[in-house]
Amino acid sequence: MKIAIKTSILAAFLATLSLTFIRCESTANKAKKTTTDLAITSSQSNEAPIYREPLVFIAGTDGSDYYKNAKKYYEDKQFEVVTEAFSITEIINWLNANYDERLYTDIYIVSKNNPWTGMELETNVHGKKTTANNLKEALLNGEIPKLNQGITQDTNIIFNASALGDDADLVLLLKSTLSTSDVSPKIIASSYYNVFGEKFSPHNLAKSYTVFYPTANSPGKVDLSKEIAKKYPNEKEIDWYDALNNETERFVGDAYTIQFNIPLSWEFIYEGDEEVPYFENQEEIIDWVKNNDEISAKMDNLNIPLEKFRWSSKTKKDKLTIKAITTVLSVLKPLIQPYGDLQHIEPEIDNLRLYSIH
Known part of the structure; x- marks a missing residue:
């Protein structure tokens, strides 16, 4: 009888010890899992942002080869080319609809520009040519949508629009129009004429x-x-x-x-x-x-x-x-x-003798 009691006490002790061990192991596993989850979350939050390849809007259609040559020039550079947006409204809508978590880097907008009457780029669908007055009017009338996201302070929006760099009022309006609620991109334009498709240079x-x-x-x-x-x-x-x-x-x-x-x-x-x-x-x-x-x-x-x-x-x-x-x-x-072989100066957007940055 004493032996049975001792055996029973020993079994109970072993069962208690086993349960304690299991509980300790379970607690340790939970702690380990929590630490692992935190590490994963921390790793995800510190991931570097992903950037989109350069994007080009061919914002015009005419009987000349200007836009066709511009399209070929950027396709040869392996840039993403969009040919169905001919107004500021359509460009903003495209950027909003096609944002896929990748941040926009360089956005080119190709539009013929008459320094006296404005760009062929329209303010809105079938709207007026883009001038400072026309864009201001469209904004006051609520005709231009808001850009939601995808823009950073390092995003470059480059206008290949001849002599646009001389129109400070329009450039500043474009900067405001193409900003999100809290971030403004860099607007880059030139005072020179943009030429596409000449036999000696695809773009100069x-x-x-x-x-x-x-x-x-x-x-x-x-x-x-x-x-x-x-x-x-x-x-x-x-x-x-x-x-x-x-x-x-x-x-x-x-x-x-x-x-x-x-x-x-x-x-x-x-x-x-x-x-x-x-x-x-x-x-x-x-x-x-x-x-x-x-x-x-x-x-x-x-x-x-x-x-x-x-x-x-x-x-x-x-x-x-x-x-x-x-x-x-x-x-x-x-x-x-100015030196070396006779050739055109490359239209590089970081050349401040060629382009102004706003």
Whole structure:
């Protein structure tokens, strides 16, 4: 009986010891698991951010090869190219919809830019050309969506839009428009003309020299070459008459001319006893324009002399239509390396002699 009692006591002791051991092992395993989980969580929180490859928006379609050449240039560089966004609204919507946790690095926006009338890039779908005034109006009207995420302070948004770097008001508006609620990217633009697809370089920059004349009333290349030489007396390397007759870069660094028109139009409605003006010639229209605050303000912003436009007017009942059109001849001088082999300067965005950063 004593033996049985001792055996029973010993069994109970061993069972208690075994249970204690199991509990201790379980506690140790839990502690180990908790430590492991913390390590994993800590590792995940310290992971380096993932960045997206450079992204390009070809924001225009026209009959020339400009956009086609730009698309090929960036595809050859293995950049991601988007060809279905032609407005700021569509670009922001695309960035919001396609954000996949990878942060945006370099975003290129290719758009032809007329320094006097704005970019072909629209403010919103089927909207106006992007100018400082048009973009400001679209923002005030709530027509532009907000960029949600994916942008950092190191994100570069590069506009390949000729001479945009000279339009400080528009650049600052673009920076604000393409910012998230708490982060602003860097906006990079150049004062030079962007050229894509010339036979000597797939992408290069050129300095522009301009002269104007009333459309369809050219004074002739000789007089225009004298006028532009007088306008830019410090430029000694260009044969202006020769350049005005060149339509393309014949050899590396050769100056050539592009041309385009700037058409303008205004409509005025006269009510009651107001008399609709009637003009017999251009001189009378110009005199009237000088005294009209609305047109004068517009012309002052363009900074093109009134006599460089061809003016016309049309009266129909109580409506007066004033139209003006000028032709711009822009002599482009490609930027060439100052030493070594004769070749174009590479349009590198970190070259502060070529691009401004805002």
